[in-house]
Amino acid sequence: MGFYDDFDAKPRKRSGSWLASVIIAALVGSGSTLLMVPAMIKANVIKLPEASQVVSSNGKLPSQTVAYNVETGIVSAVNRVKPAVVTVVNIQKVGGYFNRGLKQEAGKGSGVIIDNQGHIVTNNHVVDGASDVEIIVNDEHIKAKVLGTDELTDLAVLQVPTDKIKEIKPVELGSSEALQTGEPAIAIGNPLGEFEQTVTVGVISAKKRMMEIYGQNGRVVHEQPVLQTDAAINPGNSGGALINIKGQLIGINSAKIAERGIEGLGFAIPIDEAKPIIEQLMSKGKVIRPALGVGVEWDVKDIPENYKSGLPINYGVVVSNVTPGSPADKAGLKAGDVIFKIDNTQIHTFLDLRKYLFSKKPGDTVQVTFYRENKENTVSVTLMELK
Template identity: 55%
Template sequence: MGFYDDFDTRPKRQSPLKWFALIVVSALVGSGTTLALVPTMIKSNWINIPSATAPALDKPVGTTGVTVNVNSQVTQAVNKVKPAIVGVLNLQKTNNFWSDQSQTQETGSGSGILFDKEGHIVTNNHVVEGASEVDVVIGDQQVKAKVLGQDKYTDLAVLQVPADKVKDIQPAQFGNSDALQIGEPAIAIGNPLGQAFAQSVTVGVISATKRDLPVKDPETGQELMTQTVLQTDAAINPGNSGGALVNIAGQVVGINSAKIAMTGVEGIGFAIPINEAKPIIQQLMNNGKVVRPMLGVAGYNLSDVPEEYRPDVPVDEGVLIKTLSPEAKSAGLQRGDVIVKIDNQDVKNMSDLKKYLFTKQPGDTVQVTVYRGHNQKTVSVKLQTLQN
């Protein structure tokens, strides 16, 4: 917005004497009218006259302020977790055009959650993917971090910084994401758009507790599996990735991961449930990778398939097999089968199937019950190793 000095069109300055006369006349007219109306206004109770015993003001008006208690549950939850939210910087080596020498520069940033006194930090895999070095911003200091492990399927990574760098910070406490209810408060804490907005807080609700999002191979685009996520309308922006989704008790219930960013869409963000993240975090700390079994099938939730494209089966829930590995095919499974049980555990969707499979180990044999048309069939399938 510009500032314009329109001096040529300003009104001419009037004589001070004329202004003074105008003010005096106005004051007299106003005072005279008021004096004439006061008795009538008092008689009609439009004006209250304080009694002679009314206390006088001890202090001039405006010398004291009003104190408002803003120590709400939200502020308590934020204060509990906020110190444990750190910045994560992705540093990569690039070639200098002029000197033909490589140099390290920041190519991206995100957020992370300090969860123990040993300096372990969880973040998203995509925050640190491709990094030659990773730095963590803790308060006003930038610290080199070691990447202990990454998992592209769950989009999780675990870092570690020296314990003495976080000795004064209370680690975040993990909550129970299975106990979340739709509509309860959800607080997102992270670094949207980088360190300039470090530890920003946005507040919303849990919009849904079990949304299935496809996980695709970044190189081939092939759908590898589905991941169950929390949905929230708490604002999540670039840089929030890896930050905390917190409940009203100040416990981390999710790790902010993604949002739907398109014209006309507002308030649809996603977080990895902490109950699903915890075993992955443990494996990344212990092994540097996640060893998980694979049934060898890819498919859809039957309930999500339009009626006209569903196979003729006597159920409305299950997993419709779209593609399968040679091992799964040789075991007796077929394209178009609908998985309804695995080891007598009901399978209503891909989330049920994945959760049960991740309790097993590669090499285990499971019993898979499917509907092929109206016929029910059970086959034995030896689980393979899912390649990271």
């Protein structure tokens, strides 16, 4: 019986190799082999494989031994940020005659501690309708104050007493603009409101997706830029942190498309978009945006043809009402006017109108061009604050 080392294909030196074969063959089946092997190895009669190479169990296929450091960038980032991600509890009053004064938990989401002053960022829909809000830190329920909310961007800012979180290091804010498609993205939150500080890992799938925000009438009223990631973001993750490999906050988890057959579509509000909103919510309790003082229910492209009689354009928005005493009212705008241009920007839809106005601020003056009874008119309007 012989021993064939198929792993080593290198030519063998004749001197010594035949001696090793004879000695091994003579000792096979003998218990004394175990006693002699160390001496044979030391005398270089038997040569062991390199330290990075081992022979598999079938004696033929090689496998590689690899040294691996568990302290990866992802682990380091998670360890820095995870304590700053908290559970947000929405508590609402219970309806009914016999339940007056009673309150109960209506839902849970996530939030992120962003500074040493006790400010926590979450989603508007996480705290919407709440009579009270609490956060959970290390199993302790802490009452939180809602400083401000913004429905359009789905952001909200809470505040808790600083002594309750003094041992927690706030998350460092990063830059979403500096992100590159394909770089790691780490989501931390509380999926289903139960599994606290759950970590999922993926990549930045796209940087500037536009998510449509719908009003109560089913019309698109706003477009929110979002980051797309394949890191799993489930119900309860809303308001949690999306971080980069450096452990910096790059987004606030906001939504997940969950349709049959579709996976890996998570979205987060980019931190560069969120920063000015967060600052206004902290300082003013709301986001200040400009407005003309008109209501719009129809885009021209959507109204029946028989109502467009004589209208020389097929775009613009139809004014449905004018707020009494508003800048639009003072400028002479009326219900039925078709606004199709502001300054030098064409207005095709209500979304176009809102986008342009939101690029301004209250007190700015704009030139509004519209059709009334198929005649073109232009008026100056000083923008007011959107109520």
